[in-house]
Amino acid sequence: MSQFDEVSVVKKANVYFDGKCVSHTVLFPNGTRKTIGVIFPSSLSFQTAAPEIMEIIGGVCRVRQAGESEWTTYQAGDSFKVPGDSRFDIETVEMLDYVCHFG
Amino acid sequence: MSQFDEVSVVKKANVYFDGKCVSHTVLFPNGTRKTIGVIFPSSLSFQTAAPEIMEIIGGVCRVRQAGESEWTTYQAGDSFKVPGDSRFDIETVEMLDYVCHFG
Numbered sequence: 788m789s790q791f792d793e794v795s796v797v798k799k800a801n802v803y804f805d806g807k808c809v810s811h812t813v814l815f816p817n818g819t820r821k822t823i824g825v826i827f828p829s830s831l832s833f834q835t836a837a838p839e840i841m842e843i844i845g846g847v848c849r850v851r852q853a854g855e856s857e858w859t860t861y862q863a864g865d866s867f868k869v870p871g872d873s874r875f876d877i878e879t880v881e882m883l884d885y886v887c888h889f890g
Numbered sequence: 891m892s893q894f895d896e897v898s899v900v901k902k903a904n905v906y907f908d909g910k911c912v913s914h915t916v917l918f919p920n921g922t923r924k925t926i927g928v929i930f931p932s933s934l935s936f937q938t939a940a941p942e943i944m945e946i947i948g949g950v951c952r953v954r955q956a957g958e959s960e961w962t963t964y965q966a967g968d969s970f971k972v973p974g975d976s977r978f979d980i981e982t983v984e985m986l987d988y989v990c991h992f993g
Contacts, residue, residue, distance in 0.1 A: 789900060794897065796914070796916055798947050823901050823914060884903055
């Protein structure tokens, strides 16, 4: 599925890391929330509050979760879970499109 | 209204001008389409195919439409119309949030 249907979308973007990450928030009728966004080529460290699932829609990234020494490569069609109150390092060398699922 | 309700949203972003402009497409039940996006600080020249209305949601920009010599400043709450098959120059010195209305 290339789109979400019957949702609400917040007009104003979420911008992180000086614009290296830009997302828009999508609200679902059941009360859950996702963000759809892009990450520009960069090496970033994201903090999580709530647990989340990162789904890669386009591009490739390398990810290292808190406490791990190895990096794992993810590409379009892949997902990875991140616990709440944690962090992950992510490296991209091309534009990454993602959906971040919460709750 | 800070959000659009009962819409579809395309997961993958539209990226223009080497990432200076990033938007997501929102589809309405009546068949119309809008994009919600950001423009990073830059000086860009947009081409229009269809007529559009640019609505500024956050930030400030200066705009010069095709055939005009004067620049006009727009900020949050303002809109401007652009004819089809035309172009406009836009300058931003801070992050701009916009909604582009088509059809």
